[in-house]
Amino acid sequence: MAKVSMINREHKRLKEVKRQADKRDQLKKIIADPKSSDEAKREAVVKLNKLPRNGSPIRLRNRCALTGRPHGYYRKFGLGRNKLREAAMRGDVPGLVKASW
Known part of the structure; x- marks a missing residue:
């Protein structure tokens, strides 16, 4: 049995990922879009970096x-x-x- 704190941490991360999913997707679309300007891309990268790390789905286990x-x-x-x-x-x-x- 895993520690309860580890299980709770994963549940907390899952909630954060669901909450941040739309914001992250929009910013990533701006960054990946070849039509968007360099300034818009830089701005999107800065905003993406300011979002909480636990909002990234890669951190889920x-x-x-x-x-x-x-x-x-x-x-x-x-x-x-x-x-x-x-x-x-x-x-x-x-x-x-x-x-x-």
């Missing part, structure tokens, strides 16, 4: 929904490998069965 474990995470299920195995053994994950050959 995938964690198990049950334990908060950061490693051994399966995106398709949103669970860590240990909890995914337990859920599969209980039959909670449809279509997922233990391999046997």
Whole structure:
């Protein structure tokens, strides 16, 4: 089980990313647009740099929904490998069965 503070930090970052998404997208469009002037691009870069760092989606870490474990995470299920195995053994994950050959 991950520390509760780490899990809470990730939730806080997720909220910030959702809140800042529109602003970041607009500024990045200005920067990437070849038609915009150099001054507008510089201004957009400065504004983008002034936004909170935790608003960047790159700072998010995938964690198990049950334990908060950061490693051994399966995106398709949103669970860590240990909890995914337990859920599969209980039959909670449809279509997922233990391999046997």
